[in-house]
Amino acid sequence: xxxxxxxxxVLLHLGFVIFVVSGGLLALRWPRAAWLHLPAAAWGAAVExxxxxxxxxxxxxxxxxxxxxxxxxxxxxxxxxxxxxxxxGLTAEIQMLLGxxxxxxxxxxxxxxxxxxxxxx
Numbered sequence: 001x002x003x004x005x006x007x008x009x010v011l012l013h014l015g016f017v018i019f020v021v022s023g024g025l026l027a028l029r030w031p032r033a034a035w036l037h038l039p040a041a042a043w044g045a046a047v048e049x050x051x052x053x054x055x056x057x058x059x060x061x062x063x064x065x066x067x068x069x070x071x072x073x074x075x076x077x078x079x080x081x082x083x084x085x086x087x088x089g090l091t092a093e094i095q096m097l098l099g100x101x102x103x104x105x106x107x108x109x110x111x112x113x114x115x116x117x118x119x120x121x
Contacts, residue, residue, distance in 0.1 A: 001067075002063045002064070002066050002067030003063070003064065003067045003069055005063050006060045006063035006064045006067065006069070009056055009059055009060040009063065010060060012056065013054065013056045013057070013060070016040065016044075016054075016056070017044070019037065019040055020037075020040050020041050020043070020044030020045075020102060021044070021101075021102060021105060021106075022105070022109075023036070023037035023040060023041065023106075024037055024041070024105070024106045024109035024110055024113070025109055027109070027110065027113045028109075028112075028113055028116070031113070031117070034110070034113075037106075038106075041102060041103075041106045044099075044102050045099045045102045045103050046099075047099075048095045048096070048098045048099030048102065049095070049096065049099040051092065051095060
């Protein structure tokens with residue numbers, strides 16, 4: 001049961017990462033989504049810039065350890081996403097680039113949303 005909960009935390013974490021990176025697109029359809037997305041994107045960028053570990057990672061590890069499974073070191077990005085995106089290990093430089101990527105992607109989307117809303121008026 002605890003392993004299932006740990007897996008659900010991983011899915012929640014992945015969903016949050018996807019929301020951080022591309023949630024600004026929701027503002028195209030629902031402008032009020034920005035009120036949820038902007039703080040999430042700021043948190044995601046801060047985690048990357050400062051090398052923090054998201055609280056969901058220790059939660060997942062605690063669930064895995066309590067169930068008899070093994071925990072892992074590092075954070076969610078280095079454990080699940082970087083092996084897919086980058087075969088090499090996580091470095092401070094890569095984390096900085098990921099944070100910049102989050103900000104740049106979302107700045108572009110919000111600039112487009114703002115431009116689109118102004119043109120509609």
